[in-house]
Amino acid sequence: xxxxxTSKHLPLPLAGEGRGEGKPLSxxxxAGEGRGEGKPLxxxxxxxxxxxxxxxMSKWTVKPHQRELLADRIMQLDAEAQERSAEEHVxxxxxxxxxxxxxxxxxxxxx
Amino acid sequence: xxxxRTGSIAILGLGLLAIGFARSARATNTAEAAARVTMFxxxxxxxxxxxxxxxxxxxSATVASTLAIAAGYSADVVSGATPATFDVVSxxxxxxxxxxxxHGGLGYDRSDGGISGAVAYGWESxxxxxxxxxxTHHDLYEHNFTLALAYSHxxxxxxxxxxxxxxxxxxxxxxxxSSAGCFTNTTGYTTHPLSIDTFxxxxxxxxxxxxxxxxxxxxxxLDGFQSNPYRKVGVGSQNRTPQEHLPEFxxxxxxxxxxxxxxxxxxxxxxxxxxxxxxxxxxRAITADLVGTKYxxxxxxxxxxxxxxxxxxxxxxxxxxxxxxLGPAGQFWTGDRELSPMGNYLLGGKLSFxxxxxxxxxxxxxxxxxxxxxxxxxxxxxxxxxxxADRKFAHIIQAAATIRF
Numbered sequence: 001x002x003x004x005x006t007s008k009h010l011p012l013p014l015a016g017e018g019r020g021e022g023k024p025l026s027x028x029x030x031a032g033e034g035r036g037e038g039k040p041l042x043x044x045x046x047x048x049x050x051x052x053x054x055x056x057m058s059k060w061t062v063k064p065h066q067r068e069l070l071a072d073r074i075m076q077l078d079a080e081a082q083e084r085s086a087e088e089h090v091x092x093x094x095x096x097x098x099x100x101x102x103x104x105x106x107x108x109x110x111x
Numbered sequence: 112x113x114x115x116r117t118g119s120i121a122i123l124g125l126g127l128l129a130i131g132f133a134r135s136a137r138a139t140n141t142a143e144a145a146a147r148v149t150m151f152x153x154x155x156x157x158x159x160x161x162x163x164x165x166x167x168x169x170x171s172a173t174v175a176s177t178l179a180i181a182a183g184y185s186a187d188v189v190s191g192a193t194p195a196t197f198d199v200v201s202x203x204x205x206x207x208x209x210x211x212x213x214h215g216g217l218g219y220d221r222s223d224g225g226i227s228g229a230v231a232y233g234w235e236s237x238x239x240x241x242x243x244x245x246x247t248h249h250d251l252y253e254h255n256f257t258l259a260l261a262y263s264h265x266x267x268x269x270x271x272x273x274x275x276x277x278x279x280x281x282x283x284x285x286x287x288x289s290s291a292g293c294f295t296n297t298t299g300y301t302t303h304p305l306s307i308d309t310f311x312x313x314x315x316x317x318x319x320x321x322x323x324x325x326x327x328x329x330x331x332x333l334d335g336f337q338s339n340p341y342r343k344v345g346v347g348s349q350n351r352t353p354q355e356h357l358p359e360f361x362x363x364x365x366x367x368x369x370x371x372x373x374x375x376x377x378x379x380x381x382x383x384x385x386x387x388x389x390x391x392x393x394x395r396a397i398t399a400d401l402v403g404t405k406y407x408x409x410x411x412x413x414x415x416x417x418x419x420x421x422x423x424x425x426x427x428x429x430x431x432x433x434x435x436x437l438g439p440a441g442q443f444w445t446g447d448r449e450l451s452p453m454g455n456y457l458l459g460g461k462l463s464f465x466x467x468x469x470x471x472x473x474x475x476x477x478x479x480x481x482x483x484x485x486x487x488x489x490x491x492x493x494x495x496x497x498x499x500a501d502r503k504f505a506h507i508i509q510a511a512a513t514i515r516f
Contacts, residue, residue: 061255066320069373074380074404074412077315077325077371082169083484083511085185086149089165090507094488095420096449097396099311099329099365100386 141477142172145513153191153505159205160502161191179218179227186211187235193341208290210235214242224249236290237270237340257315259327265307270294271340272354273301281442284354287340305335321373329365337361344446345431347438356443362391379405388422394450396422410465416486418457425450430496448490448498459486459507477515484509 062070073079088101151163169183187210211234218227226247233240244263251258270293277283292300313327342355367386374380384400397420404414427443428450463482468474486507492500 061253062317062320064254067317069320069375070317070323072373072380074406075323075371075373077323077369077382082145082147082167082183083509086147086165086167086509089187090149090151090488091418091420091455094449094490094505095396095398095455096394096422096425097365097386097388097398097420098331098363099388100327100367100369100384100398 142170142516143513144168144170144516145511147509147511149507149509151505151507153502155192155501156503157501158192161189164188173220177220179220180216181218181229182213182215184211184213208236210238212240218246223254237287237293239268239294241266255317259311259313259315261309261311261313263307263309265305265309267305267307267335268294269303269305269336269340271301271303271336273299274354275301281356282346282351282353284356286343286354303336305333305337307334308332321375322370323372324368324370326368327366329363329367331363333361333363335359338445339447342446344434344444346434346444348435353444355445355447357445358392358443360391364389377405379403392450393426394422394424396420410467412463412465414461416457416459416461418455420455422453424452424493428452430494431498432494432496446498448492451497452493453497454491456489456491457486458489459484461485461509475516478513480511480513480515482509482511482513484511 069075078084084101092098145168147167149163149165149167151165152160153162154160165185165187167183167185169181171179171181173179188207189209190205190207192205212231213233214229214231216227216229219225224247227245229242229244229246231240231242231244233242242263242265244261246259246261248257248259250256270287270290272285272287274284277285287300292298294302309329309331311327311329313325315323315325317323336359338355338357340354343352344355345352365386365388367384369382369384371380371382380403382400382402382404384398386396386398388394388396388398399419400416401418402414402416404412407413425445427440428445429437429440430451431446434444461482461484463480466479468476484507488505488507490499490503490505492498494500
C-alpha cells in the first residue's frame, strides 16, 4: 500500500505536458490546403494514424513511475468492492435503473 | 437483529476461512477479511415503515501473485410494514423476512490482464437465486487502457399464489398472502422461473497521472415472472384489487461514464459518474454521483457523497388515483415506486481510520481499517397518490472493519 498522497507527488508532470513541443499536429492539415483533391483521404489517413499510433506514442502515455497517485486506494474506480455492493443493493431497490458501476479491472494498470 | 442458524454457521465458516487465508498469506502474498453492517431505515407517515439490516462478511487472498480466491456471506433481515396507500383496501400489514446469500470466486491475474469467475446462491422464504458470473480484463497500450467484459446469468425462482383459476385473465389474479407454503408442494402455491442475463463491457483510460476515465454500457435481459407476488393494485372504480401484473420480458440498457481525479495538493481525489438509462418498459432515467475524498493526517480518510437520480415512469404506470379513475393503461398495472416517475437525492459522509504497524516492527497484520458512514436518501414522488408516498426519506447507517494481512 503506497503512502497516501504525500507532498512528493506534487512535482509530477502531467501526461499532456510537452505535447506542444515541435511542429504542431495541425501542420499536417495545412499542408494539404488549397489543393482540394485527395483532401478527405489525407485527412482520414492522418486521423487513422493519430488513433492507432497516438496511443502508443510515448509522450501520450502515462509511465509506470507516474502512477503513484493512481495506485492509491482513493483513485481506484472499483475499490471497496464490499461497500460498493452494499450501495448498489440499496439503490437498486429504490431506483428503476441499473448499471454504471463498471466492471473490475478499470484503469490503473498498476500490475 | 436476528440471524438464523444458517447465517450464524455461514459467518463462523467465513471466520475459519479468514484464518486459513491469513496463514496462507504469510507464505504467499496478501489476504483480506472484511465485515460490514448496513442499516437501512425508512420511516413512514402512516405506519412503522421498513428497516433492513444488511450484514456482510468477505474473505479474499492472492496466492503466488496470480491466483485470487474469495468467499463471502451477506444477509438482509427485513422487518416493517407494507406501504400505506390511498385506496382503502390495501391496508398496511406487518411482515418480516431474512434473505441469505453466499458467494465464492476464483481469479487468475497476469501483469497485463486477468480472468475471474464467481458463483452465488441466495435464498429466502419466497425466492431462490443461483448466479454464475465471469469477468475478463486486459490492459492495452502500456497499461494506459483497460478493456473489461463482464457477464452473469441468474437462474431465479419466485414463489407465487397458484392462479390457475384466473385462466389467464389478469384482473382475476390473486396475490400471495403468505410465504409459509412456498417451495413445499403445498396446494395453492406455485413457482415461476426468472432468467436474467447481464452483460457489461467497459473501457478505462489512464489519461494523465491524475486522471482515470471509464466509459461503458450495461445490457440486461430479464425473462420470467417479475411482479411482486404480494402486491395488489386497485384497478377501476369497482374496487377490483388484482395482483400486480407486469410483462414477463424486459430489456434494460445503460450507458455510463466515470472518472477519478487526484488533487495531490489537497491529498484528496474526486469521483464522478453519470449514467443514462432506457428500457423496453419505457422507464428512462439519468443518474449522477459525486464523491470527494481527502486524507486527514496519516491515519484518517474522510469523504462526502452526493447522488441524484431522476426517472420517468413505465408506459403502463398510473398512480393509485389514475388506476381508480381511468382504469389500467393496457393489460399491465403496477404499484411499484421504482416504475413510477420520481427523483431521489442522497447526501452523506464517511470516515475511515487506519492503523498500520510501525516500520521495523513485526506484526501479524499489514493494515486495520475501521469505518463509519451516514447517508440520507430523500425521495421525491410524482404525487401524493404515487406508490410509497408515505415514505419521504431513508437513513443509511454503516459500520465496517477490514483487516489486511
